[in-house]
Amino acid sequence: MNYNQLTENERYQIYSLKTAGHSQVEIAKNLGRHPSTISRELRRNAGQRGYRPGQAQKFSDTRRHEAYKAR
Template structure:
């Protein structure tokens, strides 16, 4: 996905982390990426200089394929209970999924999956970025 707020793509982020791990200077990283040193510094400070773990979804959460099935079920005029039976899920899970993503008229699988990914983020600041004595 990349960090859109700081304007880096996933490949650029991977380059930053690799060069940071090797001990390359921020200036060298900036030259490689064609980005400013302060922007790279802000990116690294955001996580306290430690690469965050890759995000994973829980196995119990709805998958993109299940959301696609929900979308197809809505298009076919199926009820939430019928869709839930096909997916082996609780009807309330399906009804909540449809409701939180625009209702039956506006539900689309891909935007619903992207929205779920964003909603799952916890607005948590790195401990190292907030506690200078630990960082030192």
């Protein structure tokens, strides 16, 4: 199973499409991602002021840096 994390550019696209009123399914089709990926991204990275792509990228970078990898 291949897994690719969302890029910063994709996060900005999610933000602009969501702001334009597109549904999560439409955003997923536009980006070539599964709708659950978009749903998870919006839920996981929403702050008090809603989804902000710069903040979402920082959250993602922090989680990735702090993730434990067995060696």
